[in-house]
Amino acid sequence: MSAHDDDADLQPTVGGSANLGVKKTLAEYAELDGQDESLAKWKASLGIKPSAAAGTSGPQFTLLGLFIHxxxxxxxxxxxxxxxxxxxPVHIKEGVKHSIRIRFQVNEIVTGLRYIHIVTRWGVKVDKMESMIGxxxxxxxxxxxxxxxxxESPSGMLARGTYAVKSKIIDDDKQVHKEFNWSFEVTEE
Structure with a gap:
């Protein structure tokens, strides 16, 4: 499998066909329609506050940890x-249910975050997962x-062994926030 194939596989399958308009900063959203009380409550529920908006800094998205639960x-x-x-590699018993847990921090509004990963074994793609984060x-x-x-992890004698995973966290604007590799090993016990 070539690097070009990996790049195509790690793209979201659902395209953003809606025109979301010009991207605004957190400060611009905080000041938008400042006189509308219901809008102010909605923005506060999202964590958008005029005083907090001016003080944000750092990357838009920071991955703090990735876990298997x-x-x-x-x-x-x-x-x-x-x-x-x-x-x-992370050791996973064959045939058990597991979930990926993602811990992250955002400093600006991020829309349509998705987690995508491709699982390969011996260089052959065996699985693709795409899940909306929000x-x-x-x-x-x-x-x-x-x-x-x-x-569910694979099971059976032939499924045991090490798998390579290539992961990406991407948003609706196709901005890649994090790309990384990891691996897991399916074991009998």
């Missing part, structure tokens, strides 16, 4: 995924966290 395990086990080619504004009460829908 096993909801069926007695203790609700969660394992942090090491990112990068040199990180050790739209977020900055918040002062800590980072955002979302758990994606559960999947």
């Amino acid at each position: 096993f909801p069926a395990s007695p203790e609700g086990k969660t394992i942090e995924i090491g990112l990068g080619d040199s990180a050790a 739209s977020y504004g900055p918040r002062s009460d800590g980072p955002n966290e979302i758990t994606l829908p559960a999947e």
Whole structure:
């Protein structure tokens, strides 16, 4: 599989055909229609406040952690995924349900965040997952966290082994906020 094929696979399948207009900064949204009380309440629910908007800084999106969560395990086990080619693979028992959990911070309004990943084994694509994360504004009460829908790990003797994963977090504007590689190993126990 060539790098060009990977790039095409990591694009969202649902295109943004709606014209969302000119992208505005958080400060511009905060000052927009300042006299409308109902709009002010809605903006406050998104974390858009005139005083907070002027003080935001840093990247628009920051990935704080990526985890695999096993909801069926007695203790609700969660394992942090090491990112990068040199990180050790995460061990997953064959045939168990697991979810990917993403912890992140935003400093500006981000619309239509999606998580996409391609799973390969021996250089052959075996799975593609695309899941909507949502739209977020900055918040002062800590980072955002979302758990994606559960999947079942492969099972059987031939399914055991190491899988490579190429992941991307992208928004409606096709801005890539994070691209990373990780791996997992399907084991019998």
